[in-house]
Amino acid sequence: MIDLSRLALWSWILVITIGYLIQFKNLVPLIFKLVGQ
Amino acid sequence: MMIAVGAVTLQVLSCIGLGVIIIRLLRLNSEFSRGELYGWAFAIGFGVLGWLLFFMGIAGRYDPMWIAILLLAFTPGILLTLGRDSCRPSAQKTKYRLEIVDWFLIAALIVVLGMDLAEGLSPPADGDSMAYHFALPKQFLLAGHLEFVPRALDGAIPLLVQQTYLSVLGVGGERAMTLWVMVSGWSAAALVFIICHRYLNVRWSLAATLLYLTVPAIVFGGGSGQVEAKNAMFVLVSAFALTESRRTGSRGFLVLAGLGAGFFAASKFLGLLFIAAAGLTILLGRRAITRSAIFGIAALIAGSQWYFWNWWNSGDPVFPMLFGILEYSNLSFWDGLHDKFLNDVMLASEKAVPINLTWFLTYPFIATLAGRPEFESMRTGLGPFVLLALPFALAASWRYRYSIKKNPIFYLGVIAFLFYAFWFFTGSSQRIRHVVPVYPLLLICSIIAAHRWATASNNLRPLVAIVFISLGIQLAGHGVFSANYIRHIISGETREVFYRRNVTQFDPVPWINSHLIQSDKLLVQARQLIYLFDIPTYYAHHSIEALVDIRPGANNPKKLLHQLNSLGINYLLVTDSTPPPASVGLDQWRALLKTNCLKKVRNFSTTSISSRSLPSAGQHPGQMFLLIVDDDACIKSGFADKHPAAKP
Helix, strand or coil, rough: CCHHHHHHHHHHHHHHHHHHHHHHHHHHHHHHHHHHH | CHHHHHHHHHHHHHHHHHHHHHHHHHHHHHCCHHHHHHHHHHHHHHHHHHHHHHHHHHCCCCCHHHHHHHHHHHHHHHHHHCCCEEEEEEEECCCCCHHHHHHHHHHHHHHHHHHHHHHHCCCCCCHHHHHHHCCHHHHHHHHHHCCCCCCCCCCCCCCCCHHHHHHHHHHHHHHHHHHHHHHHHHHHHHHHHHHHHHCHHHHHHHHHHHHHCCCCCHHCCCCCCCCCCHHHHHHHHHEEEEEEEEHHHHHHHHHHHHHHHHHCCCCCCCHHHHHHHHHHHHHHHCCHHHHHHHHHHHHHHHCCHHHHHHHHHCCCCCCCCCCCECCCCCCCCCCHHHHHHHHHHHHHHHHCCCCHHHHHHHHHHHHHHHHCHCCCCCCCCCCCHHHHHHHHCCCCCCHHCCCHHHHHHHHHHHHHHHHHHHHCCCCCCCCHHHHHHHHHHHHHHHHHHHHHHHHHCHHHHHHHHHHHHHHHHHHHHHHHHHHHHHHHHHHHHHHHHHHHHHHCCHHHHHHHHHCCCCCCCCEEEHHHHHCCCCCCCECCCCCCCCCCCCCCCCCCHHHHHHHHCCCCCCCEEEECCCCCCCCCHHHHHHHHHHHCCCCEEEEEEEEEECCCCCCHHCCEEEEEEEEEEHHHHHHHHCCCCCCCCCCC
């Protein structure tokens, strides 16, 4: 049986992590260039 | 290098010595273990040292020898930590055995400290630090005494933290200063560990410390002259002492809480809001009057000197916030036009969202996930951990709802919440870094509450996951930020080459330093250059100072020339633009140049840098002119009636 509270918790973690990371999408090419140097 | 390390060591020992003396005087030493004692003593001593240096500046004793004597005088205080009764005996705990996860965290901590060290060993480059955090101590040291700087926001402000930059700069030079800001930036992290370790094991305390050290706002400001990371340690001292005073009933802890809050107020106007927040939690408790009085008097002693200094020099303790309320008519360095422009344009631009309940509740979410540029929350924000841990903290609050008020950690959260509410509703600048000083309170509450709930509900995996997700993201960000400094250290490039890569419009600095002399005075509009000049400068700005009127629309070259003469300015460093704009505001110098009242001494090709951490974000070429005032031509052209008085 699915534990709904755990599912909600993991969903929250997934959504917030993606939501947080997505704002840096424009920096990714710049970071790759930095690493390339 | 040895002098720099020696100066920092001396100042660290002096701060610990001073702090231990205060803790002993308050009879609180038996409340701390030896390790805790060093951490708390440093933070308290840091504040006391900044406090003492203010009076040294008033007495005109900003001299490396006097400063060294002051530092040496308090170093023996550290001996008070050595006796058997100098601290709380260590509890007979079961010895904690480090496992592989702990070693991983320790390794990550060493990497983080190493990256911070690279910044500490590099020349300073942060804009605000160059404009005033480091520039003002340099100016005061050269003058030998404290000077009132008639500028709003970055001159006539509380400067306790910067006093400690001044002392270490005087004794050990620039590298000592950059190493000092690094070490003092670590102090709050040590306190996070100490507080967490009272409730959590070594592993979780280490995780909290790492989360704090790598949070973007601390990575950005911890190793520079920015005061937020230093104020965080005052907040931790004050808030933790308040909870301890509640637990133990000790008045000594109340005094300590007042001192911490006062030091914060002596370092930034926002510290006044912290005093209000912490004070309110006392007023809501038992014996409110007596406890508030003790807290308030201690805060007044620790924090009032800068407000008195401002009042003495301007008539306004919080210059220029009370313009229109207090008498300003005799003041030559501020007026209604600048006050209006400051409030209507500059400060208004820092308020990106309306001040209402909806935004009060949503600001933390928006600032974490989709920050507006005005919040500066993306690259210098508070990281994802607190938001990720929110459901855990809420679940813990619900589970322990009947006993939550008895938990000291609860009050740390209340203080952080009240500070945030006061900050938001008083219409302060909405840049997120202004709430950084209370971030460690939030972090400590979140991680302790989350850990308690996750352990009790046998659901630790998601918590472990969010710690590692947050640490992974933040460590990557820290790495990107530090790459610039690591490159500087490894390549062995000179200071000048470093500055050409990192400071916008640096190009004129070497020439000006080698050709102008101490009797010259240079008008500068590029604030990031102020610290770098070795000659006297005057920083002209359209809204934070009124002695040189360059507000947009200002169009009175004759008045401008009169103001330059009054300030003894004989050179101007100005930025050219293509096509040349109208000769108004910042560009009024063009009218004087046309009539040869100002003459070009030299052109400089300059580079504007978009990002220090990400060089590929772009560089933009530009041009600056060094201009000299020609008094004879000014009289001939009718802009001046007579030769100015002899220049200082």
